[in-house]
Amino acid sequence: MDIGVPREIKDREFRVGLSPQSVRVLGDRGHRVFVETQAGLGSGFTDEDYRQVGGTVVESAAVAWEQPMVVKVKEPLPEEYGFLKGSGGDRLLFTYLHLAAERELTEALMESGILAIAYETVQLPDGRLPLLAPMSVIAGRLSVQFGAHFLERPQGGRGVLLGGVPGVPPGNVVILGGGVVGTEAARVAIGLGARVRIFDINLDRLSYLETLFGSRVELQYSTSLAIEAAVPEADLLVGAALVLGRKPPMLVSRELVHRMKPGAVIVDVAVDQGGCIETIRPTSHTEPTYLVSDVLHYGVPNMPGSVPRTATQSLNHSTLPYVLTLAEAGAKAIEMDEAIASGVNVRDHQLVHPAVREVFGDL
The missing domain is CATH 3.40.50.720 (NAD(P)-binding Rossmann-like Domain)
Known part of the structure; x- marks a missing residue:
């Protein structure tokens, strides 16, 4: 699968969705990763670091966003909602969403039709939240x-x-x-x-x-x-x-x-x-x-x-197994992995996570 990694644009958000180490692992499995230029710079990772492990550095955020799967750290901001349009149910967004406090984002995701999986609601059978x-x-x-x-x-x-x-x-x-x-x-x-x-x-x-x-x-x-x-x-x-x-x-x-x-x-x-x-x-x-x-x-x-190098590496240690599963199985991973299924917040224009639906009962 082709995977996009946009640069984070939230105020002083210096983390990045995938580290060069993660890109190397994905490349070894046959996946291609398109990293927006300078996306990893705040975490201490240069464009050359990504090139050396087989990543493709792209100049435009739009190129990273148009890939079948997008891996981020923070929720899309209003400036990025346009990248969601025309997504369709075959595209995946894997990131922190925290939709309970983000009605506008919730509506934008539903309108786009993208399959949005939130790190914070991925839950193991024993109740643990491995990505939170x-x-x-x-x-x-x-x-x-x-x-x-x-x-x-x-x-x-x-x-x-x-x-x-x-x-x-x-x-x-x-x-x-x-x-x-x-x-x-x-x-x-x-x-x-x-x-x-x-x-x-x-x-x-x-x-x-x-x-x-x-x-x-x-x-x-x-x-x-x-x-x-x-x-x-x-x-x-x-x-x-x-x-x-x-x-x-x-x-x-x-x-x-x-x-x-x-x-x-x-x-x-x-x-x-x-x-x-x-x-x-x-x-x-x-x-x-x-x-x-x-x-x-x-x-x-x-x-x-505020501590992006530590945080990016720590987050990637936890997210990479799930990124690999999604990259290899796509939307079918939802049926294969109970934890990933619990992480689905929006699918086919519908708000599907039970807890988030309770917050927005009118959506």
Whole structure:
């Protein structure tokens, strides 16, 4: 199969859909890969790197997009919707989509007829999300890294060092959600020496986190009253709630944000699905933060794009087996692979993923 890899155009999105290593593997299997010029440059991969492994570098995004299969990292932006037109059901798009927060994109995909498979809803029989996990690990770790940075006074924060110093207590980190993102956020916050609290509604997950972190983390069952007591004390609040294919629940109201300390920081990793904090909205790497009630909000939906070399390689390690299956079987892969079938969001002009359909009941 011929595969197109367009250059990502989202603000400061430096990841690329396929690394040269992945292109080499696909070429060895008889597939041709057409990479838009400079698509990998932000991740440290030159056009010559792709040529040396058998990739074809093309000057036009349109050439990459016209291939039977397109592999990206982030969802198509409005400037790219034109490339979807006339797609037909024989063309495949394989990328992160996060349609629950993207009605316009959902409608564009349905109109095009393209077969759209979302990384974030590819699900194994045991419930794991193999293509969401690698970026969740990175986003979770970055949430505290960025949070610590924006807590610095020159960045608009409270001027709190999360680890504290002898004689001065550490900062308070409150994490809403104990999944992959929350776990990795806690790992970094503990390493910095912060006081860490994790809230989750899954008792089995809380038990697992106890075996992982022991007494270094305070683990609490998530209720509205417990969250209302903890959030005003937070120097850094991390939103890490995930509901597959749907918008996460609203866990922190505007009124509760108003009760937080001036200069506290919110990092909502769930912003790409709509966020779990009422005052959050998507921002960009160029302008990552804004203030509400003197609380600094960070809402960049493509956080791993800030560490593209690490993120691209990590993502490709997970996506390549599925790319190979799709390249060799095309749309028939849906019948062959249960995980790929679960990833289908749009097919034959229809919105087919059950969770996303619940969000857009009128489509």
